Amino acid sequence: MTTETPIPDTAPAAPGEVVLDARGVTMRFGGLTAVRNVDFTVRSGEIVGLIGPNGAGKTTFFNCLTGLYIPTEGEVRYKGQVLPPKSFKVTAAGIARTFQNIRLFANMTVLENVLVGRHTRTKEGLWSALLRGPGFHRAEAASRARAMELLEFVGLEKKAEHLARNLPYGEQRKLEIARALASEPGLLLLDEPTAGMNPQETRTTEELVFAIRDKGIAVLVIEHDMRFIFNLCDRVAVLVQGEKLVEGDSATVQGDERVIAAYLGEPFENAPGDEEVAEVEAAEAAAEPEADNTSDAVPGKENDR
C-alpha cells in the first residue's frame, strides 16, 4: 500500500442501532430530479430492500450513499457521522457496495481481487511496502489469510488462483461480494445481486445474504426479483419517480395498492382474470345459437372454440 491509512472503528453496532441515516436526500441532474427528498434508515441486523420501476432513482440513491454522488440536498450519516464526499473514504468509514454491472479486475486472480478490497483496512505505508520489512510481511500474510477466509465464506476458496474473468457469471457476482466484504463493512449495499442468475444461483445468493446479516453486517439491496426481495428483507422501501412511495414489511408492501399500480402489477396468485374469463364464456355461450346460424359465413369458427 502506498499511503498510511488509519484503521477506522469497525466495532459492530449494537442490535437495532441506526447505522445508516439519510435525511432529505435529493439528487438533481440539470432539470431532472432523480431522487427527491428521501428519508431512509437502516438498522444494525436488518436486511432492507429498495425496489421500484426502471429509472425510479434506486442506483442514484445508492450513489448518494456511497460518495459517488454528492446529494444536491440532504445529508447521509453512517453511525452518526456525516459521510465524506469521496467513495474510498465512505468505504473506509464502513459502507461497502457491489455494482449493477460487475466491476471486477478481470485479469487479476480471484484472491488478488479480494486483496484489493482490503486496502482500506491495511495500515502499512509506502516505506514499509518498499522496505518489505517483517511488519509488511506479517500484514501481507494476515491480509491473505482474511481474503482466503472470505473466499471460503462465499464458496470460492478452490478458485483462489483462477483469473476472475474465467469464473462463471454467478461466481463473479459472489467474488464481488467477497471483495466488498474485504473492507470489513458494517453496511453492505448490493445493487441487483441476482441479475442474470438462474434460480439455483439466486437461492444460493439469498442464503449468502442471510449469512452476511448473521455476521452482524446490515444489508441494503436493490433487486427486481420480487420473490428474492420479499423472502429476504425485513423491510422494503419503494421508490417511484425519485420519491419514497411506501416503506414497510413484505406483506405491507406487497398488499399496497399504490405499489401494485406503480410497480408490482396485479398478483398472479389470485388469478384476477377469472371473473372476466367467466363473463366472456357466459356471453359466448349466450350468443352461440346466433353464431351457429351464421357459422357458414365464418369459416373455421368451430375449430376456434
Ligand SMILES: Nc1ncnc2c1ncn2[C@@H]1O[C@H](COP(=O)(O)OP(=O)(O)OP(=O)(O)O)[C@@H](O)[C@H]1O
Ligand atoms: N449521471 C446521470 N446524469 C443524468 N441523469 C442520470 C444520471 N444517472 C441517472 N440519471 C437519471 O436518473 C434517473 C434515475 O436513474 P437510476 O439509474 O437511479 O434509476 P434506477 O431506479 O436505478 O433504474 P434501474 O432499475 O433501471 O437500474 C433516470 O431518469 C436516469 O436517466
